[in-house]
Amino acid sequence: MTTPESDLCQIDRSSPRERRQSAILDAAESLFLEQGYERTSLAEIVKSSGGSLATLYELFGNKQGLLHAIATRWCDEAMLRSLEGDATGELSSVETLKAYAHRQSELMESPRAVALMRMLISESLRDREFALQIYRDLHVPALDELIELFDEWAATGRAEIDDPKAAARLFFDIVVGDSMLNTLMGVEEDWLDRDQIDWRLQPFLSHFKIR
Incomplete structure (x- = not known):
């Protein structure tokens, strides 16, 4: 008897190790969000x-390793760094950048993202090495992708960007900088809407003559 194609799509082809890893990450994230990172024990x-404590240590090293893995998984799931679909499609450079900005804002304003950012910042203030690791693994790849895109646009005449790295940093500050800070501090709850982002x-x- 053959298995229907729709059922085949539901078959979990991950290895036992991958399933165990996901189970630990799911449990850790749920507990971190529910009762806080500091108050959650590995036990x-x-x-x-x-699972077992031995498996947890083998897969993630320690509690910080768990938090780092949770942040990395969220970043991958949300495709936070993805520009490829817009940049290679039918959109103009302006439309590409606006679409990316809207997606960034929507992703970062979710309660899950805000809670995760609070945990990452708190642990980063306590441990500089952890802060550097988070910066290298989560922020730098997104920054590099945007730098590469701006460099390409400048080379092909789609924009006049003399410093792609500075322009990429400015872009992120415009789209999520103060909104994220105000949300983390509890000063404001409402993020910029699409019209406000476009206005910003x-x-x-105009300055970089993006076409």
Whole structure:
């Protein structure tokens, strides 16, 4: 008897190790969000995931390793760094940048993202090496992708960007900088809407003559 194609799509082809890793990450993230990173013990995570402390240490090293893995997984799931689909499609440079800006804002304003950022910042303030690791692994790849795109646009005449690195940093500051800071501090809850983001981007687009 053959298995229907729709059922084949539901088959989990991950290895036992990958399933165990996901179970531990799911349990850790749930507990971190529910009761806080500092107040969650590894023993609670192991109990919730049904694994063992030895496996947790083998896969993630320690509690910081778990937090780093959770942040990396969220980043990958949300495709936070993805520009490829827009940049290689039918959109103009202006439309590409606006679409990316809207997606960045929507992703970063989610309660999950805000809670995760608070945990990452708190742990980063306590441990500089962890802060550098998070910066290298999560922020730098997104920055590099945008730098590469701006460099290409400058080379092909789609923009006049003399310093792609500085322009990429400015872009992220415009789109999520103060909104994220205000949200993390509890000063404001509402993020910029699409029209507000487009308004903020207009001087950026004009200055660099992005077409």
